[in-house]
Amino acid sequence: MTPHNEAKKGDIAKVVLMPGDPLRAKFIAETFLENAVCFNTVRGMLGYTGLYNGKRVSVMGSGMGMPSMGIYSYELYHCYDVEAIIRIGTAGGIADGVELRDLVLAMGACTDSNFAHQYRLPGTFAPTASFELLEKAVQTAREKNLRYRVGNVVTSDIFYGDCENETAEWKKMGVLAVEMETAALYMTAARAGKQALSITTVSDLPLKGESTSSEERQKTFTQMMEVALAVASEAVDGHDK
Numbered sequence: 001m002t003p004h005n006e007a008k009k010g011d012i013a014k015v016v017l018m019p020g021d022p023l024r025a026k027f028i029a030e031t032f033l034e035n036a037v038c039f040n041t042v043r044g045m046l047g048y049t050g051l052y053n054g055k056r057v058s059v060m061g062s063g064m065g066m067p068s069m070g071i072y073s074y075e076l077y078h079c080y081d082v083e084a085i086i087r088i089g090t091a092g093g094i095a096d097g098v099e100l101r102d103l104v105l106a107m108g109a110c111t112d113s114n115f116a117h118q119y120r121l122p123g124t125f126a127p128t129a130s131f132e133l134l135e136k137a138v139q140t141a142r143e144k145n146l147r148y149r150v151g152n153v154v155t156s157d158i159f160y161g162d163c164e165n166e167t168a169e170w171k172k173m174g175v176l177a178v179e180m181e182t183a184a185l186y187m188t189a190a191r192a193g194k195q196a197l198s199i200t201t202v203s204d205l206p207l208k209g210e211s212t213s214s215e216e217r218q219k220t221f222t223q224m225m226e227v228a229l230a231v232a233s234e235a236v237d238g239h240d241k
């Protein structure tokens with residue numbers, strides 16, 4: 001047990017899906033997992049383990065922002081022997097051609113946060129996805145004929161920013177979308193020698209002032225969940241029986 005997770009060792013599968021919203025974790029457990037058992041209610045950060053296609057998979061909320069993702073992913077990797085975490089979140093699309101409801105698979109994650117400072121590196125770290133997980137997600141999205149983009153996201157500490165131009169500056173660097181957790185996940189995974197992938201659905205276009213309806217979000221979230229579950233059920237092969 002940790003200060004934030006009451007699960008016992010063994011309660012959590014080797015692969016964990018992490019939406020920001022713990023209620024989305026509950027929805028996934030109730031909709032997609034067989035025999036799902038809740039392993040955490042501390043701080044309302046719900047976590048469940050069940051079976052998907054006969055494979056053991058867990059799903060747990062990460063909360064919003066890098067500190068929250070940093071805590072939960074660190075504990076999953078280091079205290080619960082989790083091997084792979086797949087974030088499933090929402091993002092604001094910023095690159096031209098990125099549309100509402102598109103999937104954005106984060107190959108890399110830029111950030112405006114100081115999270116990497118803790119590693120005392122003699123330069124700048126480039127947080128990246130695990131290629132094996134990314135490759136499988138791309139393959140699944142293609143098979144399902146979904147609209148998806150693969151590239152950089154920016155993980156920001158700021159949702160309500162004072163400076164209007166920040167997002168536009170990231171756009172100039174080819175960044176596809178903005179969200180708030182991926183860079184922390186990728187750095188925590190790298191330091192732990194574990195795997196990570198972030199899949200997001202474009203819920204709004206901040207530079208254009210457009211957003212999806214709650215009904216549309218529900219539908220596209222389901223597509224993202226199915227891609228992540230397909231990746232998870234293959235990722236567990238060989239390291240979770």
Ligand SMILES: O=P(O)(O)O[C@H]1O[C@H](CO)[C@@H](O)[C@H]1O
Nearest residue numbers: 019020021064089090179180
């Ligand atoms: O939908 P989730 O996964 O929470 O992701 C996005 O939504 C939240 C902001 O509304 C931030 O956590 C951001 O990363």
Ligand SMILES: O=c1cc[nH]c(=O)[nH]1
Nearest residue numbers: 090091092178179180
């Ligand atoms: O972090 C986020 C998530 C969705 N849309 C945004 O603009 N930012």
